[in-house]
Amino acid sequence: MDQNTRIAVIGAGIAGLTVAGLLQQQGYQVRVYEQAARFWRIGAGIILGASTAKVMRRLGIEDGMVRAGIKPDAFVSRDVASGRILNELVFDAAREADFGGPFVNIHRADLHRLLVSRLKPGTIHFDHRLDGLDEGPGAAVLSFDNGERVEADIVIGADGIHSRVREAILGREPPRYIGKVALRAVFPSARAAGVPMRDCTKWWGADRHLLAYFMTDRRDECYVMAAVPSEEWGADTPPAPGTREDFLSAFPNAHPDLTALLEAVDNVSLLPICDRERNDVWSAGRAVLMGDACHAVRPFMAAGGSMAIEDAAILSRAIAACDSPEAAFRTYVANRVPRVGDVQRISAENSWLKLPGDTGWFFGYDPFTDTLDHAA
Incomplete structure (x- = not known):
């Protein structure tokens, strides 16, 4: 799509900041609307695998992420009662080379700070809580509770499990x-x-x-x-x-x-x-969902953040590769739903890394080199 395409991202969490940074890197006009009045150090830890390190590498903050966090020696599974080690996935140099990137534990606020640093000044607009989303004759019209109205060619709902953009697309339903x-x-x-x-x-x-x-x-x-x-x-x-x-x-x-x-x-x-129950409808008109807004998963695989960051990579690629929002959204959904579906299932099972098994399909994935299949 033309780089004059106006893109509004709703939500300045990890998902929204990542997609905004990638799109700005490609020359797009992006504004991020955040309902909070400011950022502060909230949240706790997040675990990120090599697939997300590749996205941070593209943004130029992989080294900063590693410095701010820790590359653990291993992921260890132990039995609660006996203490017996059930699995030990070692993260040495050889494993990092196999996966194409490091495994990192980091405080969410530190990751958030790094992502903000990649955005142009003035990108984030605070005190903007979405009240309404309507399709105009040539653009989407966003209404905020502070009275401001904004037009955009693409609206990206990165506003979490209680997403207002999701409500506009799918109707109101509680988590x-x-x-x-x-x-x-x-x-x-x-x-x-x-x-x-x-x-x-x-x-x-x-x-x-x-x-x-x-x-x-x-x-x-x-x-x-x-x-x-x-x-x-x-x-x-x-x-x-x-x-x-x-x-x-x-x-x-x-x-x-x-x-x-x-x-x-x-x-x-x-x-x-x-x-949320799985629902593979992630877009309507000029609006599209990402991260917890469309596929909130149980935190038992430590994969929710990784899926949102991967979403950002594939969605930014699709927008650049397609000639209309609708085509970009179809391509994005077609490429993301199968992988996210596997993660939703495994997270619900709560079986990931309990015992030794294949991990390359998850950690070794590269959202930039994976073939972008264009949906019909």
């Missing part, structure tokens, strides 16, 4: 609570001094699990996230503060290594885990 609550904590590693802990470990129980990892190579900050069954929560239950006891009571018969780590937990929060 689906999956019957589990997330317990999360970020705390100084000094609180767990002497506790055996690898760079990235997932502890597996019969109906629950816990993921623990460092977020920088200083190893001075630890992130712990558990998924535990609960009938007391729902999709609309707001996040709430928790306690160390919430973690300990969720894993009463844990191996001493895990119990010792949980004794050090501090700054706990609780929130419902939600996803």
Whole structure:
């Protein structure tokens, strides 16, 4: 499409910033509209594999991502009760060469900062909450709650699981609570001094699990996230503060290594885990969805962020390769749905990396060299 194409991205999260950066790199006019008044250091950790490192490489921030985060020595799976190692995927130089990039743990806010640095000044417009999206005679018309109205040739909905752009395309439907609550904590590693802990470990129980990892190579900050069954929560239950006891009571018969780590937990929060039923309708007219707005997945494969970043690469390629929004969206969806569908299924199974198996199809994928099949 012509580089005069006006592109509006709704949402300045990881998905929106990545696609905006890639499109600006190709010369497109891009504006990002964010409902928040400003950015601040929120969120916790995120795990990114080699497929996403290739996107960061294209943006020129791969080295910065590695410096801000940590390249873990391995992803280790252990049994909650016995402590037995079930799987150990080592991330040495040979494995990195096989995958074509590193495996990185990083704080979301640090990744976010790097992505913002790749945008032209004035790209992000804060205090813009989308109220309406209409198809005009020659453009989409966006209405914001601050009274501003904007026209765009393409609207990209990167506004998360509660996406307003999704509502405009598919109608209003709440996210689906999956019957589990997330317990999360970020705390100084000094609180767990002497506790055996690898760079990235997932502890597996019969109906629950816990993921623990460092977020920088200083190893001075630890992130712990558990998924535990609960009938007391729902999709609309707001996040709430928790306690160390919430973690300990969720894993009463844990191996001493895990119990010792949980004794050090501090700054706990609780929130419902939600996803959406699979729906492969990702676009309508001049509007298209990406990331959690169209394929919110359960966080059991640590792949939600990776899928959003890959979406950005394929969508930006499709926009550049096609002569109309409709053709670009068809191409994007045709190329993304099969891969995302596999990730949705495996995430729901909660089986990824529990035992040794093929990982090259996921980590070795390159969204820039993969053939872009043009949908009819």
